[in-house]
Amino acid sequence: MMAVPWSALERFFPYPSYRLYQQELIRFVYKVFADGSIGIIHAPTGIGKSVSILVGWLAAWQTGNSGRLLVVTRTKSQLEIYARELRRIKECSGLDFTAAVVKGRQSMCLQKWSQNLNYRDFLSVCRRLRREGECKYYNAVYDERGRASRAAVSALKMAAMEGVASADELRQVCSELRLCPYEVMKLHARYADIVCGSYNYALMEGVRGALLRQSLHRLDIVFDEAHSLPEYAAGLLSDELTTTSLSRAQREITTYEVDDWGLVGALQKILSRWSKNVYQNYGLDREALVKRDTLIEELIEETGTKDETELLTLVQGLIDEGDAIRWRRSLQGKRAISYLASCAEFLQAWIVHTEPYYVRYVMALEDARGRRRGLLGLRCIDPSIAASPVINGARATVLMSGTLWSMDYYIDVLGVDRERVRRLNIPPVYPPENRLILVDTAVTTKYEERRPELLKEIARRLTEILEVVPGRVAIYFPSYELMKTIMRDVETSRPILMERHGMKHEEAISFLSSSHTGLIAGVARGKLSEGVDMVENGRGMLKAVIIVGLPYPRKSELQEAISRYYRQKYGARARKYAYELPCLTALAQAAGRLIRSPADRGVILIMDRRAATSFKRKLPPDWRRGMKAYQDLRKIKDEISNFLHNIN
Ligand code: SF4
Structure with missing residues (x-):
């Protein structure tokens, strides 16, 4: 790869002067994107990481040496920094690019009931509303042939005029036009050169595909605050269930007259017994391992199911029942929640995940009022399962943080392809x-x-x-x-x-x-x-x-x-x-x-x-x-x- 003249990089830089090591960082980022490698950057606070990433990528993009850019962060405040820097670059350079700063479907939703639900409950109802044609905001986004409606096109034009569409602003526009903001954002993001969002947009294939409609190998991905990626990636494949959720699921079973073959009650009994033992042996907040089969065998015995296959069928049936409860509640104007669905989804994951990188545990906790609770957990202990295909599958990837003190650790636990790695270690910039x-x-x-x-x-x-x-x-x-x-x-x-x-x-x-x-x-x-x-x-x-x-x-x-x-x-x-x-x-x-x-x-x-x-x-x-x-x-x-x- 030919060295790029500094003038080709600095024309996108929107500030009068550079911070210490910032030019080095921009050059490095450019190289990573231009040659499609995996860059690992340790850069301390105060160096101007976000703007450097964008400038480096834009230089590669301008010379045709890039894919589309997906920047993912852990927090909303980091997303706002990217939105701010993108606007500044656009103003100063006059460059013609489009960008979308995306938030989750739930936080953009206009339905009044949407904000006080957990994400699973929200998604289940949203999905059904869309499927049944019952969400007026969703319906208004598409015409009868499934293309963007006139109202959606005018919202998209406004977003395009802005160049950098932020989730909050688009929500405002869409609320006036009575359009689903997330669907409009999706339409905008589909063609945006740069998309910024949460880690889920990179790590979850379905979410990424729906938003970007682009295969992974054509994307350049930046993981900001990448020190938290191992825990986040493993967490995506993990789940927990408490005795509180089980009590609520039991109430739902009575209220909605669901025949669960005594499954929830049995699970509640087992978890209470196990967590009591754990409390006696270890005290609060300490995980003790349990075997997958121990729980399954006890549940088969308690419910009278024939075997694991029949138990799994029962669990799947309860997930469907839970979905129906959410729907009924939403029609009644109640919070569209179902603890039964959450419990059954947890059990389903418990049964189907047999891989060696899953561990199962039980723990005793105290709630805010000091009452003792039991918790059952299913934890993926190998972050590379979720992270490696994305990091290595993207056209180019940057992992960046102020605390990547040991790069080899991240390379190993995230399963990064060493052959493609470039490293940059920037010393502290503050006195x-x-x-x-x-x-x-x-x-x-x-x-x-x-x-x-x-x-x-x-x-x-x-x-x-x-x-x-x-x-x-x-x-x-x-x-x-x-x-x-x-x-x-x-x-x-x-x-x-x-x-x-x-x-x-x-x-x-x-x-x-x-x-x-x-x-x-x-x-x-x-x-x-x-x-x-x-x-x-x-x-x-x-x-x-x-x-x-x-x-x-x-x-x-x-x-x-x-x-x-x-x-x-x-x-x-x-x-x-x-x-x-x-x-x-x-x-x-x-x-x-x-x-x-x-x-x-x-x-x-x-x-x-x-x-x-x-x-x-x-x-x-x-x-x-x-x-x-x-x-x-x-x-x-x-x-x-x-x-x-x-x-x-
Ligand atoms: S389709 Fe859009 S507006 Fe309708 S429930 Fe889902 S997110 Fe909310």
Whole structure:
């Protein structure tokens, strides 16, 4: 491939100057797209990754060396960044391209009932409405020959005039024209040169095909925040079921007089018994493995079905019954939900997935009101099953993040074709003196050493440390359980937001905006430690990030099953892949909430002595260099005070 002159690249760059290493990044991206390879990019916050990706791709596109571009991100805020950069490029370069920034069908839907359902329930009803010709918004998009209606064509023209159609704007236009926004977006995206959306648009073949109508090998795909791809890809093939859902399914069975042969009741009984045992042996939130056949055999016995085939037929029948319940409820103007369908879908997956990369577990949980619940899980432990065909099958792929500390890990666990890989590792761009990295060596959350007194000591130290930080703070814990236990004993007058399962980023941002001393308590790998941009007026909102303990994956039978699988697949690298790298990534992500712009300064405190000993060697050089470790709390407080005092 011939080297491209810089002038061919920079004509699309919409800013007066480049950030450090940004030109290198743009050149690299161009090469990846131009020669159809797989680029893995570690690039820290602040380098301008999104605009660089777009500029590099546009240069390849202009010279006929590209496919269509699909950029996928984890969060809405990242999507908005791409929309903003695309508009800016269009304005500055005058280039004639079309782009679509797509959201999910449910969030674009105009039906009033659509927003308070879970996605499966929503999709089931939406599908049926379309099939039966009962959605007026859908009907208005197509004429009798299945082509775009006049109203849809005028919405499409507006989108084309804009050049960059965003989901929210298109929804607004479509709501005035009474058209299904998602269908119109699909029509627009079909011909767009660039499409930005969630990971599902890349990883789920059906969703991707319906949106882009393009075979994979003609697409260039960018996975932004790719450090989260292994977990996301495995999660797509995983599912969970709780005793709460089963109780609700049982109520549905009574209300709608469904004959389920006693299946749901039997499953409820089995799960309650199993989770009670797990609680007695391991306590809350710890997964214990169960065998596929154990559940199936018990269910066959309880329901009187002949064999696995008959059980599966029964389950399929219940999925259909659940679908019918959703439909009946929607016609009655009720929430179109069916717990029966969800339970049956879970069971179906449990039965049909026999591959060695699936594990099954049971766990005891506590709900928000402290009531004990049982949970049954089916987990895919090999992310490459969902990710590899997409990454390798695309014409060119970019995996990019600020925390791809070990590229080989991602290559292996995602099943990336090494022969096609190009790597770019960009060093930190913010001055190292902007952050103080401290380790509190008096404490640890190491499982074997965890005692109530030690957790109380962590709380006491946190109480004192919080007194010397003059701004907002985020504290991240290895688990919900530890967060609740330790935070109970932390004494502070600061407003506190404690992370809950499924919490939205927006809640954290609005909480921090409302208080200059706000304290966020979250969990590593949770919603508040990854992908959330805690920024106000272009500056980071936090003065300190405190990481309590090293966020290793919790020891459990499930984690051991993952290690065993990795040992078979990756040999000596198994421990590194199953424990160390997930821990490092979680640590980097949590710490990454602190410095969001060149002007930000703040403190990262790791409260675990292991961070100053063997674990330190695993950290990147820029972390190791300035790290200070103390056992004496007074010294830690002095360091924090001096550092934050000097910057105030
Ligand atoms: S077809 Fe469109 S408007 Fe109708 S239910 Fe589905 S998403 Fe909503």
